[in-house]
Structure formats: C-alpha cells, structure tokens
Amino acid sequence: MSTSAIAETNTGISNAKLGIWSFLASEIMLFGGLISAYVILRSGSAHMVVPPRSMMGVPLATFNTFALITSSVTMVLALAAIQEGNIPRFKRWMMCTMGGGLIFLCVKAYEYHHKWEEGITISSNLFGSFYYTLTGLHVLHVTGGLILMAYILVAGSRGQFTPDSHDRVECAGLYWHFVDLVWVILFPILYLL
Amino acid sequence: MSAKVTPQGEAAKHGPIDKSAEVRVYLIIFGCLAALTLLTVGVAYMNLPHGAGVVIALIIAAVKVFLIASFFMHLRGEGRLINIGVAVCLGLVMVLLVFVLPDIGVHPLEDAARKAMREIEAHGELHYPPSPEGAAAPAEH
Numbered sequence: 001m002s003t004s005a006i007a008e009t010n011t012g013i014s015n016a017k018l019g020i021w022s023f024l025a026s027e028i029m030l031f032g033g034l035i036s037a038y039v040i041l042r043s044g045s046a047h048m049v050v051p052p053r054s055m056m057g058v059p060l061a062t063f064n065t066f067a068l069i070t071s072s073v074t075m076v077l078a079l080a081a082i083q084e085g086n087i088p089r090f091k092r093w094m095m096c097t098m099g100g101g102l103i104f105l106c107v108k109a110y111e112y113h114h115k116w117e118e119g120i121t122i123s124s125n126l127f128g129s130f131y132y133t134l135t136g137l138h139v140l141h142v143t144g145g146l147i148l149m150a151y152i153l154v155a156g157s158r159g160q161f162t163p164d165s166h167d168r169v170e171c172a173g174l175y176w177h178f179v180d181l182v183w184v185i186l187f188p189i190l191y192l193l
Numbered sequence: 194m195s196a197k198v199t200p201q202g203e204a205a206k207h208g209p210i211d212k213s214a215e216v217r218v219y220l221i222i223f224g225c226l227a228a229l230t231l232l233t234v235g236v237a238y239m240n241l242p243h244g245a246g247v248v249i250a251l252i253i254a255a256v257k258v259f260l261i262a263s264f265f266m267h268l269r270g271e272g273r274l275i276n277i278g279v280a281v282c283l284g285l286v287m288v289l290l291v292f293v294l295p296d297i298g299v300h301p302l303e304d305a306a307r308k309a310m311r312e313i314e315a316h317g318e319l320h321y322p323p324s325p326e327g328a329a330a331p332a333e334h
Contacts, residue, residue: 011272011274012272013271013272013274013275017275018274018275021275021278021279022278024279025278025279025281025282028279028282028283028286029282029285029286032282032283032285032286032289032290033286033289035286036286036289036290036293039290039294040290040293040294043294053237058234058237062230062231062234065230066227066230069223069226069227069230070223072261072265073219073220073222073223073265075265076219076264076265077216077219080212080215080216080219081212083212084211084212173265173266174266177261177262177265177266178266180261180265181258181261181262181266184226184254184257184258184261185254185258187230187233187254188233188237188250188251188253188254189250189254192233192234192237192250193237193246193247193250
C-alpha cells in the first residue's frame, strides 16, 4: 500500500484494519459456535466417548502449541522490524514465522496419521467428528495463513512496506495471532480435559 | 464521529521509531505464554477432581487468550469501536454456550420422569414420592 493510498476515515481506523477485525469477528462466531457445541455435547451427551489421554499424543500437541506461540511472537517482532524500517530483520522474522507454521502442519499431519491408525477417525464417534472438524478447520486457517505470510514476505522483500505504510503486515499479523489464539483454546479442551 | 484523522499520521510524523522497549514486552509475554502452557499440561497430569481440572485449565486458557489479544494483537491500544465489536462477539459466543448448558441440568428431572413412568407401567399408579431405586414394590391390591 503506497502512502498516497492511505485514506482518511470517519472512524479513525484504517479501512484495512476495520476489515480484518470484521473478518476476525466472523471467525470468532465460527469457532465459537463449534467450540460451544463441543463443550455442551462433551458435558451432556452419552455418545461422547473421549479416548484416554495416552491415545491423544499430549507431548506432540504441547510441542505444537510452542511452535505456534513462537511463530506468533516472531510475527510481532517482524512487525516491529518493519516499523523500524529494518527490512533484513523483517524478512528473517517472517521466515521464522512461516517455519513455525510449517512445523505445526507437519506435526499435525503425523498426528492425524497416527490417530487414524489407532482408530480415531472422523466417523468413529462423536469425539472423532469434533476432533477432526475443529482441528481440520484450524489446519485450513494455518495453511491460509502460511500463503498470506509468503505473500507478505515477497512484498516486503520488494520494498513495498515502509515504517509509514505497513497495514498489510499488521493485518496479516492480526490474522496469525487469531489462529494462535484459537489453538490456545483447542489444545486444553481436546487434549487435556 | 465527525473528526477526521489520518490513521497512520503518528508514524508518518515521526518516521522510524525505536521499538526495543516493545520488543522486550513481547518477549516477556512469550515467556508467560510458554510457562502457562507448561502449567496447563502439569495441572492436567496432577489427577485433580475433574471439575477443578476443567476450571483451572479454562482459567489458564482465558489468561493466555487475554495476553495474546492485548499485547500481540494490540487490542489494548485500539479504539472503542474495535473493542466493542470484539466484546459483542464474545458475548454472543457466551450466549451460545451458557444459554444451552442448563439443558444438561434438566437430565435429573428427565430421570425422575422416566422412573415415574416405569412405576406407572408396573403398578398402574404413581406413588409420590417415587419409590427409591431397588426398593420393594408396594403390594398389589
């Protein structure tokens, strides 16, 4: 976004930021609806048979949580770097962010394969359906986020962002932190409780 | 709202700014999130009563969500419009959750109703209060 493209707004919030927050609001409702349905059925349905914790792979899920939290902090460091006008540092932190997302996806792929082998499938029972729906939707968001990060990295490398104009980096960061935030809720309710 | 402002006017005025203090805060928040993650896993393996375990895990998750939203997503520094929007969304999610949860509390009543129906089927009449499970049935007349 060039400096000339920054418009004055009545709300005092840039259009890009208002747009991403509106999108995140719809995402809160999407995940909120699914998570509340899971919590209610988990509390009240006799059909919700939860596998023992040993089958859930808690150490791997904990490692994945660290991967996402780390990628969230590297994203915010990338934003700070572009606000300081430090492009090499921005690129380095963006690549770290993408690395965290890729590690998360690889571990998740291994985990899915392992669970499928153990008989936890999307049609095995109510827990399986919720597990794959919730984590699958989250994996789709991580994948979308990685594509967005790749675009931001390329655009930043071409010098499209400056300390005065970096709305797209900020919006991509907000999206990525939201993806991290959803995992922070999914991790205990699916793996630990 | 009639006053028009340039969203990035502050940055445009001052140019590149020193972010080292902010970076330090981000690293502290990262440390807190990592510690809270370990705490969540530790509490899960402490064999606490199920209810207490659920409450503690959800409180820790809520603190982590607060830290990410406030510091990484900069919700603290956002205007009232965005904060109200997020609050409304969270309120609606709580409606989805809390307004349906009491249904689970209805189950004991359903159990009592089923017991009463069994008694009617067995004896042709309802004794109030229903006889306790396993108690001898009243003699038939």
